[in-house]
Amino acid sequence: MSKEPVAVVGIGQTKHVAARRDVSIAGLVREAARRALDDAELTWADVDAVVIGKAPDFFEGVMMPELYLADALGAVGKPMLRVHTAGSVGGSTALVAANLVASRAHATVLTLAFEKQSESNAMWGLSLPIPFQQPLLAGAGGFFAPHVRAYMRRTGAPDTVGSLVAYKDRRNALKNPYAHLHEHDITLEKVQASPMLWDPIRYSETCPSSDGACAMVLTDRAGASRAPRPPAWMLGGAMRSEPTLFAGKDAVSPQAGKDCAADVYRQAGISDPRRDIDAVEMYVPFSWYEPMWLENLGFADEGEGWKLTEAGVTELDGDLPVNMSGGVLSTNPIGASGMIRFAEAALQARGQAGEHQVDGARRVLGHAYGGGSQFFSMWLVGSEPPDA
């Protein structure tokens, strides 16, 4: 079996903000889709199938919104799939779309992920009582804080590392016109002085709630040859899942994340990710997840991730830039956050990332995770096609 190579030829995002009161859900998704098509210089008629993703329907209060959104996304008369894999959904949605191209079921696929959190209340959406089940402890931060503390104890990382990540990502966001938080007066001292929310996670080390959508146009080799701008090529992609809670789970560095990365590296022929990968867009909703995922993804040995962060390796001008776009810490339309990681990785590989472009980024990793650190999706994209 030979798979069809998959190319990213169009990318579109909305300007992410706390509340887009000027557009409906349909208006929001159409804006991102239109920008992705414009980037690819294609029309709605060029799209063979649509794959859409978002986090729980309760976040907007619309059941299976893809039915209502079919018209807005030009999907009428076409196949339309709706993916939902918790927080990793933006990445998974892109991978499902990529597989439609790789399997040669469809030549050109529009994929989109969104969240319009202002339509409802995400905390409420996550807090519906489940009989005989442990509640999600004061939102996602309450669930993840103990795992961050476990990481600090395990590695001996100084408690200053988290604020370095937040300070870096918020500065990177200033170079990204689509980022939600543009904190022009940000300083490291301000991050460190922000209130403690879920010890050891401070207010400024958490992600915002955003309205936003992200779209990509994926196509086959023939489609890529017609693209007006350089495509990004998918060199590897994988999903892995493990149970939520069980005795053998390592919540600090889940096995599913390690296996997922290993599968992507195998497909892409990566033997040493630290050397062979030029930049990373990783899913960091709470700042400490940067050093944690650096280890989980194989960029640092166990216990060493925080040292890369502390040494400035992950800065925009560092040796391994991480979250050049400002990351989830600066922009978090939940269902779209994973796809933004994937799209930003592709923007870098295409050399189209503008002010936050990393010079010479040729192979870039996009990463997403969700649930209780149990769902992972990743892709590696490059400036050259996989067989070149």
Added chain:
Amino acid sequence: MTSEAAPGPRDIAVVAFAQSDTLRTTSDVSEVEMLMPVLHDVRAQTGLKTADIGFTCSGSCDYLAGRAFSFTLALDGVGAWPPISESHVEMDGAWALYEAWTKLLSGDADTALVYSYGKSSPGSLRDVLTRQLDPYYVAPLWPDSVALAALQAQALIDAGDTDEPELAAIGARSRATDNPHAQLKGPVPHGDYLVRPLRTGDCPPIGDGAAAVILAAGERARQLCARPAWIRGIDHRIEAHSLGVRDLTDSPSARLAAEKAGAFERPVDTAELHAPFTSQEVVLRKALRLGDEVLVNPSGGALAANPMMAAGLARIGEAAARIHRGESDRALAHATSGPCLQQNLVAVLEGDPR
């Protein structure tokens, strides 16, 4: 699949199917407890264990359970350890099967587990389903699923495409099934009007249930099943959401999906249709060009059991099982989603020549 597909795709088959009984209420079991026996059953049919399966994909809907991320608990039931390659669609399991089919087509896996489940009993299903309508202009009016289907039925009657006696006959034929998993069977009266022109007998029972299927590619399928149900084509299409811009007496999306799936290339002997309302069978028979010689819904279809999110996957499973048993050689399976047949999937399954 689409006509532009490259030459020589792999042959992929349904090799096992299992389903739960569909019950009006299952308050004594959780979704996971409802699903577990079905997963054990389908795996036992092939001898495969969780770790042997290359890809897993499921379909369900948070709104039925009334909470976010309801599918994550089902994953715990699957036993995803060591970690598995897995995905989920917020759709009927028939679409999860489509995703798994493309995964096998691309060569990334040789086997796939597809499952789906839904409990309608925790809420008022007619009310819950209104939440899938346009949230700004239509959902605030709370038009329920039976009322919308009644609009479609009345349009058909007005167009001269059917009448109430024909609808009654469809309901009676569907429930004259020996399917042990069916919720409603036997001489069910046509009943009183629920929403004119639909009577209770024209409407599906509301129930809880689960279904699971195993797919395998090429030789692997022959090792796992004596007579695999080869997927000769599968395609799905969606229409506009607003009822005001659609001809409710027709289903162009079902017709197009059937054409792309190759359903019209040769006659089928059996069709499993996901038509929750008697009137929708009339629409689908026309769109899918099913003549009287085709055996339609020997399982009883959605009029005998309509577990949300699993009823479409069960249609594919029922069609495949007939091929496994040698009762069919070429079958069409159909799944639907959305109000008044908005979205439709068609699969064409064949057994090896006998």
